[in-house]
Amino acid sequence: MAVTHTLTIIKPDAFGAGKSGQIVAHLEQAGFRVVAARVARLTTEQAEGFYEVHKERPFFRSLVAFMSSGPCMPLVLERADAVAELRRVIGATDPAEAADGTVRRLYAESKERNAIHASDSDENAKRESGFFFAEMELIANRQVNER
Numbered sequence: 001m002a003v004t005h006t007l008t009i010i011k012p013d014a015f016g017a018g019k020s021g022q023i024v025a026h027l028e029q030a031g032f033r034v035v036a037a038r039v040a041r042l043t044t045e046q047a048e049g050f051y052e053v054h055k056e057r058p059f060f061r062s063l064v065a066f067m068s069s070g071p072c073m074p075l076v077l078e079r080a081d082a083v084a085e086l087r088r089v090i091g092a093t094d095p096a097e098a099a100d101g102t103v104r105r106l107y108a109e110s111k112e113r114n115a116i117h118a119s120d121s122d123e124n125a126k127r128e129s130g131f132f133f134a135e136m137e138l139i140a141n142r143q144v145n146e147r
């Protein structure tokens with residue numbers, strides 16, 4: 001399986017609770033390498049832009065308020081089959097339904113305050129990585145150049 005990239009965000013609930021170190025360690029132990037990382041406090045407009053695909057969903061306003069409620073930690077991660085593997089490692093959206101040992105099962109509070117985001121396709125991984133990081137930062141640290 002080819003080495004690819006994905007975008008994750010340690011969300012404001014987990015970051016604010018001081019869980020970012022444990023979550024990054026969990027991801028590294030699962031075989032991901034950190035290519036880029038930052039701490040960001042999203043404005044309302046930025047959170048709306050990031051989650052634009054959900055703008056018609058009933059939970060959209062609440063999700064935007066949550067994601068802009070405090071600092072979060074976006075990271076670009078690299079490993080074989082990164083998008084699918086990260087979705088597996090974080091678990092189901094609702095922590096009550098997430099498999100044992102997944103990040104959401106271990107660290108999430110609720111279906112909304114669910115600790116971590118992961119891109120759901122290679123195309124969205126590219127869009128979301130570009131949302132937080134300059135091309136220059138991504139190129140510098142990649143082991144594999146997908147362009």
Ligand code: ATP
Nearest residue numbers: 054059063092093111112113114116117118119120
């Ligand atoms: P993410 O995109 O953050 O990785 P996901 O792909 O598992 O999560 P989505 O359906 O894309 O889930 O929903 C985006 C986010 O919106 C969820 O992670 C969660 O924070 C919130 N959310 C989703 N469904 C609900 C819901 N029914 N009630 C409240 N919040 C929700």
Ligand code: MG
Nearest residue numbers: 117118119120
């Ligand atoms: Mg999603």
